[in-house]
Amino acid sequence: FHGKLHHFVTIDSTQTRAIAEAQAGSEGGQVYVADEQTAGRGRGGHTWSSNPGTGLYVTVLARPNLRADDALTISFAAGLAAQAAIREVTGAEIDLRWPNDLVTPGPGSLKLGGILTESAMQTDGLLRYAAIGVGINLNHTVMPPELEAISTSLRRWTGKTVPREAVLIAFLRQLHLELLAVQESPAAVRQRFAEHSRWVWGKRVQVAEQDGYTGVTLGLTAAGLLRVRCDTGQVREVRHGGVREAL
Numbered sequence: 296f297h298g299k300l301h302h303f304v305t306i307d308s309t310q311t312r313a314i315a316e317a318q319a320g321s322e323g324g325q326v327y328v329a330d331e332q333t334a335g336r337g338r339g340g341h342t343w344s345s346n347p348g349t350g351l352y353v354t355v356l357a358r359p360n361l362r363a364d365d366a367l368t369i370s371f372a373a374g375l376a377a378q379a380a381i382r383e384v385t386g387a388e389i390d391l392r393w394p395n396d397l398v399t400p401g402p403g404s405l406k407l408g409g410i411l412t413e414s415a416m417q418t419d420g421l422l423r424y425a426a427i428g429v430g431i432n433l434n435h436t437v438m439p440p441e442l443e444a445i446s447t448s449l450r451r452w453t454g455k456t457v458p459r460e461a462v463l464i465a466f467l468r469q470l471h472l473e474l475l476a477v478q479e480s481p482a483a484v485r486q487r488f489a490e491h492s493r494w495v496w497g498k499r500v501q502v503a504e505q506d507g508y509t510g511v512t513l514g515l516t517a518a519g520l521l522r523v524r525c526d527t528g529q530v531r532e533v534r535h536g537g538v539r540e541a542l
């Protein structure tokens with residue numbers, strides 16, 4: 296990225312900062328990274344626990360020449376970039392849980408990290424900016440008690456300490472390549488996401504939408520939504536709800 300790397304010892308949220316800078320006219324390519332966040336944000340209005348030293352907390356401000364509908368594909372690109380960076384630095388192969396989670400390969404997948412992409416659209420339907428936020432649990436030896444049952448860290452999973460700077464540098468390099476790939480062909484990136492995630496095809500899932508249902512995944516729609524064949528036989532598209540492994 297051609298922008299600056301902005302490092303904070305402590306900040307409310309790299310995501311909030313990147314968006315404020317975007318609105319104030321900052322160029323794309325800026326990287327915001329913090330050792331600690333006091334108000335880290337996750338998807339769906341959740342907080343993102345961000346203790347000092349244990350995790351990677353980074354937001355990349357991009358101003359890609361893409362349509363606002365491509366925001367989900369940008370998130371897939373960030374997931375692929377994180378997966379490749381973790382493979383490169385640790386040798387471990389993590390899984391991507393549609394749409395935006397970094398997880399240990401199942402059964403019994405545990406969350407290792409997540410992606411939050413927040414974007415704004417111009418009147419012509421193109422993206423004004425995309426703030427691509429990634430949190431990865433690197434070296435936690437214990438997880439916060441309320442997350443213990445659903446999450447873990449790379450250190451706990453692989454048994455090795457993970458160098459944060461190496462993951463950051465590998466991630467930024469991979470994300471740069473992935474964003475070029477999205478510019479080239481969003482459909483090809485969605486296809487690659489489907490190939491690198493064990494959740495997109497033939498996975499039995501529980502969908503947490505209003506009426507909650509279980510079924511088997513059947514690939515992605517052209518827009519990147521997850522298709523699920525419900526136990527009733529009906530095929531549905533998952534929009535907002537998260538998916539969990541079903542037994």
Ligand code: BTN
Nearest residue numbers: 308310335336337338409428430
């Ligand atoms: C999720 O799984 O809900 C997404 C979590 C995203 C967390 C990252 S940490 C860096 C950036 N700053 C934030 O406040 N959130 C994102």
